[in-house]
Structures are given as structure tokens and as C-alpha cells.
Amino acid sequence: MSLAATTPHFKDNVHEALTDARLQRALPHARNFIATRAAAAARLPEFEALRDSARAIKDHTLAHLDLYLETYERKVTQSGGHVHWARDTGEALAVILDLCKARGAKSVAKGKSMVSEEIGLNAALEGAGIAAVETDLGEYIIQLRGEAPSHIIAPAIHVTRDDVEADFRRFHRELPADRDLTQPEQLLAEARAILRDKFLSADIGLTGANFLIAETGTSIIVTNEGNGDLAQTLPKVHVVLASLDKLVPTLNDAAQLLRVLARSATGQDLSVYTTLSTGPRRPGDPDGPEEYHVVLLDNGRSAMLGGQFADMLRCIRCGACMNHCPVYHAVGGHAYGWVYPGPMGAVLTPSLIGVEQGGQLPNASTFCGRCEAVCPMRIPLPNLMRHWREREFERHLTPAVVRGGIGFWAFFAKRPGLYRFATDLAMRALHLIGRSRGRFAWLPFAGGWTRYRDLAAPQGATFQARWRAKSGAVR
Amino acid sequence: MSARDDILALVRASLHVSGAEAPRRAAVASRLAEAPVGVVPQRGQGTRSQILATFKAEAERVRATVAEVASAADAPAEIARFLRENNLPATLRHGSDPRLASLPWSATALEISHGPSDGDDVNAVSAAFAAIAETGTLALVSGSDNPTTLNFLPENHFVLVFAEDVVGDMESVVARLKATYGQGAMPRAVNFVTGPSRSADIEQTILLGAHGPRRLHIVVVGQP
Numbered sequence: 001m002s003l004a005a006t007t008p009h010f011k012d013n014v015h016e017a018l019t020d021a022r023l024q025r026a027l028p029h030a031r032n033f034i035a036t037r038a039a040a041a042a043r044l045p046e047f048e049a050l051r052d053s054a055r056a057i058k059d060h061t062l063a064h065l066d067l068y069l070e071t072y073e074r075k076v077t078q079s080g081g082h083v084h085w086a087r088d089t090g091e092a093l094a095v096i097l098d099l100c101k102a103r104g105a106k107s108v109a110k111g112k113s114m115v116s117e118e119i120g121l122n123a124a125l126e127g128a129g130i131a132a133v134e135t136d137l138g139e140y141i142i143q144l145r146g147e148a149p150s151h152i153i154a155p156a157i158h159v160t161r162d163d164v165e166a167d168f169r170r171f172h173r174e175l176p177a178d179r180d181l182t183q184p185e186q187l188l189a190e191a192r193a194i195l196r197d198k199f200l201s202a203d204i205g206l207t208g209a210n211f212l213i214a215e216t217g218t219s220i221i222v223t224n225e226g227n228g229d230l231a232q233t234l235p236k237v238h239v240v241l242a243s244l245d246k247l248v249p250t251l252n253d254a255a256q257l258l259r260v261l262a263r264s265a266t267g268q269d270l271s272v273y274t275t276l277s278t279g280p281r282r283p284g285d286p287d288g289p290e291e292y293h294v295v296l297l298d299n300g301r302s303a304m305l306g307g308q309f310a311d312m313l314r315c316i317r318c319g320a321c322m323n324h325c326p327v328y329h330a331v332g333g334h335a336y337g338w339v340y341p342g343p344m345g346a347v348l349t350p351s352l353i354g355v356e357q358g359g360q361l362p363n364a365s366t367f368c369g370r371c372e373a374v375c376p377m378r379i380p381l382p383n384l385m386r387h388w389r390e391r392e393f394e395r396h397l398t399p400a401v402v403r404g405g406i407g408f409w410a411f412f413a414k415r416p417g418l419y420r421f422a423t424d425l426a427m428r429a430l431h432l433i434g435r436s437r438g439r440f441a442w443l444p445f446a447g448g449w450t451r452y453r454d455l456a457a458p459q460g461a462t463f464q465a466r467w468r469a470k471s472g473a474v475r
Numbered sequence: 476m477s478a479r480d481d482i483l484a485l486v487r488a489s490l491h492v493s494g495a496e497a498p499r500r501a502a503v504a505s506r507l508a509e510a511p512v513g514v515v516p517q518r519g520q521g522t523r524s525q526i527l528a529t530f531k532a533e534a535e536r537v538r539a540t541v542a543e544v545a546s547a548a549d550a551p552a553e554i555a556r557f558l559r560e561n562n563l564p565a566t567l568r569h570g571s572d573p574r575l576a577s578l579p580w581s582a583t584a585l586e587i588s589h590g591p592s593d594g595d596d597v598n599a600v601s602a603a604f605a606a607i608a609e610t611g612t613l614a615l616v617s618g619s620d621n622p623t624t625l626n627f628l629p630e631n632h633f634v635l636v637f638a639e640d641v642v643g644d645m646e647s648v649v650a651r652l653k654a655t656y657g658q659g660a661m662p663r664a665v666n667f668v669t670g671p672s673r674s675a676d677i678e679q680t681i682l683l684g685a686h687g688p689r690r691l692h693i694v695v696v697g698q699p
Contacts, residue, residue: 026678029678029679032679044516044518045516045517046514046515046516046517049514050513050514050516053513053514057513060502060506063490064499064502064503065486065490066483066486066487066490066492066494067494067499067500067503068503069482069483069486070483071503071507073479075659079660079661085477085478085479085482086478087478087481087482091478135686136676137674137676137677137685138674138676141676141677154675154676154679155676156676156677157679160678161677161678164677184677184678184680184682185682187677188674188677188682188684188685189684192684192685192686195686196594196686199594199686200593200594214507215507215510215659216659216660216661217661218661224672224673224674224675224685225672225673225674225685225686225687226627226672226685226686226687226688227685227686229626229627229666229687230627230628230686230687233623233624233627233664234624244482244486249503249506249507249510250506250507250510251510251649251652252510252511252512252513252646252649253510253513255513255644255645255646255649256513256514258645259514259516266675268537268669269533269537269609269610269669270610270612270667270669271669272537272668272669272670272671272672272673272687273666273667273668273669273672273687274612274666274667274669275664275665275666275667276661276664276665276666276667277663277664278661278662278663278664279663280663281663282617282618282662282663284618284619285617285618285619285663286570286590286591286619286622287591287617287622287623287624288617288623288663288664296482298482298485302482302485302486302489303485303489304489305486305489305490306489306490306491307489
């Protein structure tokens with residue numbers, strides 16, 4: 001079973017997030033990404049052309065995915081590696097646990113992998129008595145805290161420096177209690193030293209993949225810390241866990257995608273480490289893993305191909321959509337209740353865990369369109385969220401009050417004469433009532449709005465009426 | 476049905492294809508054979524001296540340091556100088572790359588060791604397969620010549636880059652890899668390194684030296 005979703009309780013999660021003072025102190029950091037991405041894009045005149053190129057590469061790959069998967073498997077095998085196909089979470093976990101058990105593995109050093117969150121790998125490993133060691137600093141911090149990532153590239157963005165210091169003091173008991181940890185550099189140095197030993201003693205290194213290359217059977221990861229790179233260099237066995245949609249035809253294609261990935265994510269031109277792994281250690285190699293395995297996970301992706309949500313499979317997990325999302329900025333990632341937050345999560349979650357479970361997320365959007373504007377793969381995220389809202393409505397999952405409200409509005413909307421008459425009357429009435437104060441602090445049927453902010457009093461005429469008057473004047 | 480066959484069947488059902496269509500197979504075969512180059516930014520292009528200047532500027536932008544020496548024989552003295560000026564131990568580890576092994580290390584006071592790192596080394600030097608001007612990136616290739624562990628475990632990493640190996644873009648490195656290892660073949664690891672290791676996981680503040688080197692010092696050998 002994959003990570004349990006609290007997504008059906010999205011509204012409760014949101015209330016909790018909005019009133020969590022500690023979280024609200026941490027969240028503004030997510031907005032830093034807006035300026036860094038904009039600066040990186042502005043520094044590269046070809047950025048928009050690269051976005052088009054990146055989209056075309058993924059569309060081509062997805063349209064020929066069966067053939068690229070076959071080619072990729074053949075190339076991995078040729079280079080001495082093994083491909084394990086997994087239809088779902090259960091099969092992926094079984095493959096990984098079998099690999100671990102057959103080698104008597106006691107610990108797995110992990111590079112950052114959202115797919116491993118998707119399948120709940122850490123819990124499964126721990127359940128089998130195998131230590132799962134997160135090595136990305138952010139992932140390590142939240143693993144200590146027993147939390148899930150709240151962002152796909154900055155997993156501990158909801159945590160403050162003070163929290164990290166408290167956690168390190170709580171868990172690193174072997175170190176002197178009076179040590180100075182006031183500077184972020186000291187926290188980093190402590191994590192580096194502790195994780196270095198865990199890297200060196202791990203039996204298996206497990207990483208995700210940003211791209212899988214059909215041309216050469218290569219897996220590519222990008223990191224800034226060098227953690228995923230150590231995880232796939234030091235242990236005797238390297239396991240790559242990746243979903244089908246990571247396929248890319250050639251290294252040249254990957255070079256295009258890499259140019260938009262880091263810029264969209266952190267605003268770097270390229271992440272510090274872009275590591276290409278092809279098979280196990282070669283004769284004469286003094287280091288590197290002796291075995292190389294790829295676990296290729298479907299988990300619902302194949303069903304998305306060719307359908308209404310196929311565009312979502314272009315996603316390269318840069319996080320730009322959540323970095324620019326006003327809803328994400330307000331509630332953070334945990335409120336979304338499953339692995340993938342923000343706009344990409346709002347589209348992907350119902351696809352992967354079902355609209356009954358994840359159907360509330362597509363409603364968590366103002367449709368401001370910033371996510372689509374910054375998506376390097378030009379995924380029409382608001383449109384895809386709208387498709388989910390329609391499905392939710394069709395399947396009668398929308399609450400009765402909302403359905404009633406929409407039905408009420410539809411009755412008028414289908415009768416333009418009546419609509420104009422009724423809105424005209426309402427605007428005049430509200431204008432007269434609200435004239436003195438200019439705003440309403442409370443209105444019947446609008447409590448959801450006025451509870452948090454005032455409603456400006458209408459000026460007396462409807463938009464349609466004023467538009468008619470204006471057009472008449474122009475003509 | 477095996478998971479493999481089942482997944483391929485599901486993919487084909489969703490795409491409404493059988494997998495046997497000749498035009499689709501031809502499209503994939505030609506894409507793999509030709510590996511078309513997409514949009515390549517102007518930034519990394521230009522004359523040899525422009526490419527070298529861009530490489531240096533971009534590498535420094537990502538907080539690497541760059542020194543230029545006239546010949547490889549000058550590299551040991553440059554590395555010794557860097558270690559001395561930064562108050563770092565006079566030790567250095569490298570692999571069996573003849574471009575490094577042949578250098579006059581004995582003319583310096585450096586204590587040299589060989590082979591892969593066990594995690595206790597402070598300093599290491601590698602020779603780059605190539606470098607990319609566009610992003611100030613080094614391309615390091617695995618093998619006994621330059622152990623991959625040297626790229627990540629030491630605190631300070633020195634990399635020798637020969638001026639003629641500095642190219643404009645990643646696509647040019649891919650072409651060199653194909654020329655060296657053959658079409659569709661790769662060394663076990665290719666590490667593209669762009670600046671020293673860093674993390675911004677604590678309140679989005681960038682700190683150098685997360686798991687990899689804190690310092691990356693690039694020594695460019697030869698005149699443009």
C-alpha cells in the first residue's frame with residue numbers, strides 16, 4: 001500500500017495549516033524561487049525556445065513510449081544492468097525488498113526520490129528490518145521529524161532553522177550537548193559528518209532518476225549536494241527507482257530538458273551535479289557499484305497515456321508550479337495530503353490515487369494561471385484541474401451545497417433575460433443598502449467570503465449594463 | 476502475463492497502437508540513430524578564446540575558482556599554492572591518469588597518494604574529460620584513471636582541464652563521448668560538475684560543501 005493519503009480531509013488540513021504559526025513563519029521562503037527563476041530565464045535568450053523544444057521531446061517520447069521502453073531495457077541489459085518492471089506499488093516494493101534480502105542488506109542509503117515516497121518505501125524497508133537512510137539534507141531533516149516532504153525539490157521548506165537545531169539535538173545524542181549549532185553552517189557540517197559514515201557503511205544505494213535514456217540505457221540524476229551521487233557510487237548495489245514517464249530518447253534530448261529543469265526549479269543554470277550512470281562497475285574500475293538495477297514503475301502512468309491527462313506525463317518535477325502558486329504559498333505542501341503538492345499534485349494525485357480520494361485538490365486553485373505560465377513543459381495545469389472538477393461533478397462527489405448553488409446559478413444563466421433582470425435588481429439593492437459604508441462586513445449566503453474579508457458594495461449597475469453603455473458610447 | 480508484457484500492453488492499449496507499425500518504428504530508429512541536436516544557446520559559442528573566457532566566467536559564477544597555467548607541468552605548483560594560501564593540508568590524491576601521473580609532483584612539498592578515496596581524504600585532483608563553457612561545467616568520466624569517489628568525497632577538489640577540451644555546450648561533450656566510447660555506449664559514470672557542492676535546505680540559504688567538496692579549483696592548462 002502506498003503512503004496513506006489525508007487528501008480527503010483537505011479542508012481540515014488547510015484550516016490547520018493556516019492557523020499553524022510555525023508553518024506560516026517558514027512558508028515565505030518558498031516565494032524566493034519566483035525571483036531566482038525569473039532571473040535565470042531572463043539571462044538565457046533561448047529559454048522560451050527551449051521550453052518548446054522540451055515539450056516536443058516529451059510529446060514525441062510519450063507517443064512512442066512502448067518502443068523507447070523496449071530500447072531502454074535492451075541497452076541497460078547490454079551494459080550489464082537489470083530492469084525490473086513493476087505494475088504497481090506492491091510489485092515495486094517486492095522487487096526492492098527481494099534485492100535487499102538476497103544480499104543480506106542492513107541499510108539502504110537513499111538519494112532523493114519522490115517515487116519512493118509514492119510507494120512508501122521507507123516504511124516497507126523499516127518493516128523488513130532494513131534501515132532506510134535519507135541523505136539529501138532536507139529529506140534527512142524530515143525523516144528525523146517523521147514527516148513527509150512538503151515540496152518536491154525542497155522537502156523541508158516548512159521547517160525553520162530553529163526546528164532543525166532542536167531536531168539535531170534530539171537525535172544526535174552521541175554529540176556534546178553544549179555544542180554550538182546557532183549557524184546554519186554548523187548544522188550542515190554536523191549532518192555531513194553523520195551521513196558520511198552512513199554512506200560508507202550502506203549495503204545498497206537507491207536513487208530516483210530525473211531521466212532514463214533509451215539511446216544508452218543511462219539513468220540521470222541531478223543534485224546540488226552530491227548525496228545521490230555518493231549513494232550510487234559507494235554501496236555495492238545501485239538501485240534506480242523510476243516511473244515510466246522518465247524516458248527520454250537520447251542524451252542530446254536530455255541536454256535540452258536539463259537546460260529548463262534547474263532554471264525552473266532553483267534558478268540555477270544547471271544543478272551542481274548531473275550524474276549519468278550506465279550499468280555496473282567495469283573491468284578495471286577502482287570504484288562504483290558491482291550491480292546496477294532499475295525498477296521501472298507504472299503505477300497508473302500507462303492509463304494516463306493518450307487520455308485527457310496525458311499532458312501531465314511531460315512533468316519533469318521542477319516544482320515551479322508550486323513555487324508560483326498562491327494556494328501553495330498559503331497552506332504549504334502537507335495540506336495536499338499525499339506525495340505531490342501544488343498544481344502538479346492537484347492534477348497528478350487524482351490520476352494516481354483516484355478522484356474519490358484526491359478529487360478535492362483540483363478545487364484548490366484560483367485559476368490565476370501562474371503555474372502554466374512558468375511550467376517548463378507547458379503543461380496546461382489549470383485546464384487539467386478544470387477537467388478534474390468536471391469529473392468530480394459528474395460523479396456526484398461535489399458537496400450538496402455546492403451542487404445546489406451551481407444548479408441555482410445555472411437556472412439563471414440559461415435564461416439571459418431573467419439573469420439580467422435579477423442581477424440588475426440585486427446590484428441596485430446592494431448599492432442602496434451598502435451605499436453609506438461602501439462595503440459589507442456580512443451578507444446572507446456569502447458568509448464564506450465575508451468571514452475573512454469585506455465585500456465591496458456594488459456601484460449600482462451590473463457589468464453587462466455598464467459594458468452596453470460603454471459600447472454604445474464608442475459606437 | 477509478466478509485469479513487463481502487461482505494462483507494454485497497457486501502454487499500447489492507451490496509445491491505440493500495436494507496436495508493430497512501421498512508421499512508428501522508423502521514427503524511433505531515426506531519432507536514436509541521428510540524435511538530433513535541439514536548441515543550443517549562443518552563450519557557449521564563439522572563437523576559442525571566447526569559449527575559454529566564457530567557461531572561466533561561468534565557473535566563477537557558480538563559485539568555483541579558476542587558475543590558468545601555460546603547461547601541465549605548472550599544475551602541481553599551482554595546486555600547492557592554492558593549498559598553502561587557504562591553510563589546507565599539503566596532501567593530494569589522484570588516479571592513474573597519465574596526464575596527472577607524469578606531472579612533477581616531487582618538485583612540490585605535497586604528500587601524494589593514489590587510487591580511489593575511502594572518505595578520509597581532504598584533497599584530490601582529477602583530470603577532466605571535457606568542460607562546458609555555457610555553464611562552467613566539468614565533465615568527469617569514471618575509470619581507473621580518475622576514480623569517481625575523488626569527485627565527491629574530498630573536501631577540496633582540483634580538476635585539470637586542457638584548454639582544447641573546453642567546448643561550448645553539453646551536446647559537444649556527448650559527441651566526444653560517442654567518439655571515444657562508441658555510438659550508444661557509455662562509461663559507467665559521467666559526472667557533470669558545476670561548482671562546489673551546496674545545499675539550500677535550511678531556510679533556503681545556500682551553504683557550500685553539503686556532501687561533496689566545499690572548494691572546487693579548476694586549473695586550465697594551455698593557451699587558447
